[in-house]
Amino acid sequence: MVRHPRLGHRRPHRPARHRRLHRETRCGRGRLARLLVRGVTLTGKTALVTGASTGIGKAIARALAVAGARVVVNHPHTPDSAARAVDEIRAAGGDAIEIAADVRDRDEYAALVAELLRVYGRWDILVNNAAVALTKPFHEVTGEEFDLSYAVNVKGVFHGLQLAWEHLADNGRIITISSSTTALMLPGYALYDSTKGAVEQFTRILSKDFGPRGITINTVSPGATETETYRTGKSAEFLASLEQLSAFDRLGRPDDIAAVVAFLASDAAGWVTAQNIRVNGGTV
Template identity: 40%
Template sequence: MTTSNDKVAIVTGASRGIGAAIAARLARDGFTVVVNYANNAKPAAELVETIEKAGGRAISCQADVGDPQAIKRMFDAAETRYGGVDVLVNNAGIMKLAPVAQTDDATFDETIAINLKGTFNGVREAARRLREGGRIVNFSTSVVGLYQPTYGVYAATKAAVEALTHIVAKELGARKITVNAVAPGPVATDLFLEGKDQATLDRIRQMIPLGRLGEVDDIARVVSMLVGPDGGWINGQVLRVNGGVV
């Protein structure tokens, strides 16, 4: 287990799904965790309570990742309460699928605002404020390399996140800050399962050499490694955590 009792981690989109699993794992690893949420305070508060009952430290913090001032206020709150920030996990994202010809402007703009600009806002603030030796973990998707119909806008935002990751890793290396991306494959979250019937899910499972959908803890374990001592020399990488689907 990582022992990081003096370190602070912000996890965006942490009230449910993969983000909640990451926040819970980092709390078990010893990090003080800032549980970010966009709109629904209740599950974020429940996660904080669960972490505290297990002996960890956490606070919840509302912030729309697409708003740079909200991101700044979240960092301000963490610094005021805990003295600084060491880790940013840019997990918040949305996935609305449609063929490009049927994608309206509102869907395009919202996906860009959350998946790309939201990640940029977090990375920019972290680049200015993380303590030396900090870690940034962005979230991409294995769909970037699969080029499947209906994923056009979603995959495009995540491809941009990967490019940003590679570049910022070089920009922050002198401060011993690592920047990596995790690119999950199909993970059994509400975000992924929404709108998919059983036949579709069975077909997806057949694409995965390991024969199953991912679980949220599969992803949380990789993030734990990247932000812990074992990840100290991993930088500028995209880890495709996907059971072997290509």
């Protein structure tokens, strides 16, 4: 038996053989993406993924492209990483371009959408992924940090949703990335989780506005996910404790999140709206 790192109770110990078998299901990035989106068809659709040059956003852009969508990789003026993301998609046979825009700036965001429509002629899928994850004791948060968090995480989504109202095609799809931490009440997460709580409410309430046009709007809330940014500043011991919170004794991977987003972006998810789907391996 091993002690659960968060709740304090003991949980059954998994034999090493079982853990090994689970981890041996890993496969190459391209093959994994194809397996995860098998049966999801987005041919003829155009998708915009904000904050898509690295991490979860990059995996989402890749999964949508594998499923057949034409993808706009948005980035906040980080052209090198965005170019690499586009190159990976094209190398796998997908169609993608990168467009720089700061989602905090309404004019830049509007110019991004205008360029998307100029190149592809239609807009079907919006994935609100761009975010900053500032975590620290609440009494230490500065006014500047508060403003930055709300400007990117809330105002950026607000801009995207308003522009989607104007330009997204009927029967389109909107997916906003939140976080499973909103359900955990973790110390240091008050600012970050308050921004994510705001966009979760956007999703629930705006489903009634977008619904008559056949547009679905949902939230996906990842748990601890293995990205370079997420690992930064965390000890190996702390990361191991996070793995034990999952039912599968591992951190999530960006492709785990991307597969769910690809499904929600598809016609198969036409009866799913106003939902917050936690993709966290059973953590919460």
